Amino acid sequence: MHIYETVLAVAAVTGQDKKEESIHSVEKIVEKEGGSITSSSDMGEKKMAYKVKNHDRAYYHLIEFEAPGSVVEKLKRHYRLSDEYIRSIVVRKG
Numbered sequence: 001m002h003i004y005e006t007v008l009a010v011a012a013v014t015g016q017d018k019k020e021e022s023i024h025s026v027e028k029i030v031e032k033e034g035g036s037i038t039s040s041s042d043m044g045e046k047k048m049a050y051k052v053k054n055h056d057r058a059y060y061h062l063i064e065f066e067a068p069g070s071v072v073e074k075l076k077r078h079y080r081l082s083d084e085y086i087r088s089i090v091v092r093k094g
Contacts, residue, residue, distance in 0.1 A: 002092055022084045039062075
C-alpha cells in the first residue's frame with residue numbers, strides 16, 4: 001500500500017450538505033478499495049485564480065490516505081463523472 005493525498009475543489013454554489021456528501025463519497029471509494037483515511041481537512045472557500053466551468057470560487061478539501069494503487073484510477077474516474085468537482089488531483093506521497 002502507498003500513501004496518497006488528494007485535493008478536490010467543489011463549486012462554492014454547492015450547498016453544505018452536497019459538499020459534505022461529495023467528500024464522503026471520495027472517502028467511501030478509498031475504504032471500499034481496502035484503503036484507510038489518515039487525515040481529512042477542510043481548507044475552506046477560496047477564490048480561484050481563473051474561472052473554471054463558470055465558477056470563480058470553490059471549497060477546497062485535502063484528504064490523505066493509504067491505499068493500493070488501484071484506487072487512483074477509480075478516484076480519477078469518479079472526479080471526471082461527477083459534476084460537483086471543479087478541479088481535483090491525486091498525488092502519491094510515498
